[in-house]
Amino acid sequence: MTIHRKKKIEVRNLVKIFGKNPQKAISLVEQGVSKQEIFERTKQTVGLYNVSFDVYEGETFVLMGLSGSGKSTLLRCLNRLIEPSDGHILIDGDDIATMDDKELRETRRKKLSMVFQGFALLPHRTVIDNVAFGLEIQGVSKEERYPKAEDAVAKVGLKGYESSKTSQLSGGMQQRVGLARALATDPDVLLMDEAFSALDPLIRSEMQDELLALQDKMKKTIVFVSHDLDEALKLGDRIAIMKDGVIAQIGTAEEILTEPADDYVSEFVAGVDRTKILTAENVMKRPEPVVSINAGLKVALQLMKKHGISSIFVVDPEKVIKGILFIDDAVAAVKDKKTLQDVLVTDILSVKPDVPIKEIIPVMSDSSSPLAVINENNKLIGVIVRGSILGALAITEGDQNGLT
Ligand SMILES: Nc1ncnc2c1ncn2[C@@H]1O[C@H](COP(=O)(O)OP(=O)(O)O)[C@@H](O)[C@H]1O
Ligand SMILES: [Mg+2]
Missing domain, CATH: 3.40.50.300 (P-loop containing nucleotide triphosphate hydrolases)
Structure with a gap:
């Protein structure tokens, strides 16, 4: 892309x-x-x-x-x-x-x-004066600079402190004032x-x-x-x-x-710590194969057999995730003349692409199902299986030790 x-x-x-x-x-x-x-x-x-x-x-x-x-x-x-x-x-x-x-x-x-x-x-000026100061040295008139300064003060979470002296503020709050001063000019x-x-x-x-x-x-x-x-x-x-x-x-x-x-x-x-930096997106695989919610159980079974997998994600024509189908359920359902919808598991594990691996590992270790990576519109954009995480971490560990 x-x-x-x-x-x-x-x-x-x-x-x-x-x-x-x-x-x-x-x-x-x-x-x-x-x-x-x-x-x-x-x-x-x-x-x-x-x-x-x-x-x-x-x-x-x-x-x-x-x-x-x-x-x-x-x-x-x-x-x-x-x-x-x-x-x-x-x-x-x-x-x-x-x-x-x-x-x-x-x-x-x-x-x-x-x-x-x-x-x-x-130090001896107030919060609002300090924030307005950036605009003052730019030659912005008083009438214009104070509303802008108030806006910026609110943005950085200092509402209520406008008339405090900056020397009386904590370091963190002083830094907010510095940031507000820069933001007030809307650069x-x-x-x-x-x-x-x-x-x-x-x-x-x-x-x-x-x-x-x-x-x-x-x-x-x-x-x-x-x-x-x-x-x-x-x-x-x-x-x-x-x-x-x-x-x-x-x-x-x-x-x-x-x-x-x-x-x-x-x-x-x-x-x-790589598990804090690498995210779902970095370790996911393409979601292939998937099966359409409109397809039958036989199609789903064929796909699973062909790819040697024991479960498959089910999506609608827009690739919005609908659930996961497990092979055993699918086989039983064919025997009992049930439909895909009857045995579809809709309560699936999913994460957004920017979730760090550190947060994914515990989720994965509690379950044998693959993890769906979905975007904000619930579209399936990737799949994570346990091996993909270990693989990604192992490669980088190897690099780090000069093994590869
Ligand atoms: N005004 C200056 N006169 C002479 N050397 C300078 C001056 N400012 C910075 N340096 C030198 O330039 C190099 C880079 O400095 P600087 O950009 O301040 O580094 P950093 O911000 O990464 O700590 C350093 O070797 C520093 O000593
Ligand atoms: Mg420096």
């Missing part, structure tokens, strides 16, 4: 060298000299080198990597808080890197908003730099859930920086893993876990 999605951000061959002699550093990178050695020889720091990727509209794209790998530099190049040394950054097709000041200001105002590491709030793109890293684990997890819930409704394009793999896997539709200013791999959580591009990525993902 090809999905044509709009590219919101296109980054092409982006380079950032910190120092006065970027050219010298660039020619050394091109010769394959390491970032460390380039610094020792030239005192130039390779912030980013030859970074290219796309971010699609409505996507949450996570930049992930160890401290110093270039995540913040990359994020800040996207709105030119940091001037790139070379390369292109297209937002809706327009190159940020070559815009004059006026165009840049316009683009930032209309399309980009940043949530900073450690909130960057005004197309949210740039978030380690936005949740300062929070303690429980609050942090809560904020991640909150962002996912908000994003479900808002469908903004989000570029989220994190050094935390769990956070990256949880939030990211796709993840770019950075190392020494270059991208080591870009992919979905599944791709990065199951096909790490190199040893660096493998090491990164080694400790991850």
Whole structure:
């Protein structure tokens, strides 16, 4: 299936060298000299080198990597808080890197908003003033900015706290204020730099859930920086893993876990519990064969025998699941002159495609029937048998240990 999605951000061959002699550093990178050695020889720091990727509209794209790998530099190049040394950054097709000041200001105002590491709030101002502040620096009038700020405050669950001083709020609430300030300007793109890293684990997890819930409704394009793999896997539709200013791999959580591009990525993902990341969709098989609710028992029996299976899912012409038929019941029913409907088991086990394997394993181990994977319209889109889960986990375990 090809999905044509709009590219919101296109980054092409982006380079950032910190120092006065970027050219010298660039020619050394091109010769394959390491970032460390380039610094020792030239005192130039390779912030980013030859970074290219796309971010699609409505996507949450996570930049992930160890401290110093270039995540913040990359994020800040996207709105030119940091001037790139070379390369292109297209937002809706327009190159940020070559815009004059006026165009840049316009683009930032209309399309980009940043949530900073450690909130960057005004401690003595109230929640509502802090949220309105983002609009104020954009020159939005008072009459316009307060209703918008109130909206944003409500969105992040801070209704009732409008007139509290931000310095009196907990870390989690302060982060909500920071998020509300970014949302108040209704940007197309949210740039978030380690936005949740300062929070303690429980609050942090809560904020991640909150962002996912908000994003479900808002469908903004989000570029989220994190050094935390769990956070990256949880939030990211796709993840770019950075190392020494270059991208080591870009992919979905599944791709990065199951096909790490190199040893660096493998090491990164080694400790991850795959049953939390892989979902029903990753391990299901095509639902074949199935039998139509309008077909007879004999057809169903033939299909089961031909495929050597002891049960078969029954669907209507729209592929909506109607139940499961077991071979023993079908054989008995033929003898007793009953119909398929008479012996159809309608109380079936089913899951949605995005359910993690961790939640599926207990369901499967209590039952010998296959598990139906159904979409929101109850259409049968896949089947999971016990072996498919073990198979998927075994393969990735093997990869991890270098056995395959
Ligand atoms: N203003 C700067 N001047 C010189 N070097 C910098 C500057 N900002 C970042 N760097 C260097 O660029 C590299 C990437 O830094 P950064 O993007 O902050 O990493 P991350 O956000 O992944 O921790 C690091 O080696 C850092 O020391
Ligand atoms: Mg950083």
